[in-house]
Amino acid sequence: MRVLEIFASLQGEGVNIGKPAVFVRLAGCPIRCAYCDTKYSWDYGAGVEMDVDDVVKKAASLGVRGHVVVTGGEPLIWLGRGLEDLACRLRKLGAVEVETSGVYPPSAGLDRCVDYYDVSPKLSNAGVKAPLHPFYPSSPKAWFKFVVRDEGDVEEAAAYVEARGIPRGRVFLMPMAETPEEHAAVLRRIWDAALRHGLRVTPRLHIAAWGNARGR
Ligand SMILES: C[S@@+](CC[C@H](N)C(=O)[O-])C[C@H]1O[C@@H](n2cnc3c(N)ncnc32)[C@H](O)[C@@H]1O
Numbered sequence: 219m220r221v222l223e224i225f226a227s228l229q230g231e232g233v234n235i236g237k238p239a240v241f242v243r244l245a246g247c248p249i250r251c252a253y254c255d256t257k258y259s260w261d262y263g264a265g266v267e268m269d270v271d272d273v274v275k276k277a278a279s280l281g282v283r284g285h286v287v288v289t290g291g292e293p294l295i296w297l298g299r300g301l302e303d304l305a306c307r308l309r310k311l312g313a314v315e316v317e318t319s320g321v322y323p324p325s326a327g328l329d330r331c332v333d334y335y336d337v338s339p340k341l342s343n344a345g346v347k348a349p350l351h352p353f354y355p356s357s358p359k360a361w362f363k364f365v366v367r368d369e370g371d372v373e374e375a376a377a378y379v380e381a382r383g384i385p386r387g388r389v390f391l392m393p394m395a396e397t398p399e400e401h402a403a404v405l406r407r408i409w410d411a412a413l414r415h416g417l418r419v420t421p422r423l424h425i426a427a428w429g430n431a432r433g434r
């Protein structure tokens with residue numbers, strides 16, 4: 219598989235926010251959201267070719283235990299091409315969380331080895347067609363992060379959750395931001411709308427601390 223980076227950091231977003239974790243970022247994404255903060259991951263040939271063995275060895279060598287995040291790009295493009303084996307073997311380091319757009323359902327083999335799906339369904343602010351697969355609203359392992367930049371986006375997220383039967387207790391709103399300044403400004407802009415709709419907000423810890431720096 220093509221691997222962009224393997225690093226240790228704090229999980230910056232979502233249900234596992236704040237946990238020390240090893241991140242494995244796989245290359246390739248066909249979805250191409252307007253706001254994507256990881257555009258360098260889109261190219262299928264980005265990064266370096268590594269076999270699962272080497273990825274697990276490198277991840278283990280960072281010394282962090284307890285939590286692993288597999289992200290991208292869109293990591294599920296690697297279904298049937300090493301992703302299942304990778305997730306199952308990373309589990310010896312800790313709980314496995316997969317960051318995904320939710321467009322592709324997991325295989326049974328992947329689902330066996332994933333502890334959390336951190337799903338980020340795409341609203342109109344992404345400017346792309348990326349329908350959420352119905353697997354996720356009914357998976358007890360799925361949590362949802364909606365990227366929002368203003369009150370209109372919060373309204374759209376609330377309607378989306380209602381329409382797809384996504385359990386509200388598994389939903390977060392997340393500010394669209396790549397700098398600490400934007401992050402604070404967007405939080406202030408969505409704050410009251412989140413309250414009105416009774417939806418939980420996740421900050422982006424790494425953005426607040428470092429901006430959109432690679433390896434953080
Ligand atoms: C780079 S994506 C990789 C995983 C997968 N492709 C996805 O979209 O969920 C990781 C997370 O970053 C979020 N994200 C990307 N760009 C962002 C931005 N500018 N502001 C806030 N969140 C962003 C995505 O929505 C997703 O939750």
Ligand SMILES: Nc1nc2[nH]cc(C(=O)O)c2c(=O)[nH]1
Pocket residue numbers: 227228229230231256287289290317424434
């Ligand atoms: N600290 C940190 N937490 C993250 N959670 C999800 C990330 C991602 O890019 O998928 C990410 C990231 O890039 N950095």
Ligand code: SF4
Pocket residue numbers: 247248249250251254255256257259290291292319
């Ligand atoms: S699906 Fe994820 S990686 Fe792909 S463009 Fe959207 S935010 Fe970026």
Ligand SMILES: [Mg+2]
Pocket residue numbers: 255256
């Ligand atoms: Mg990121």
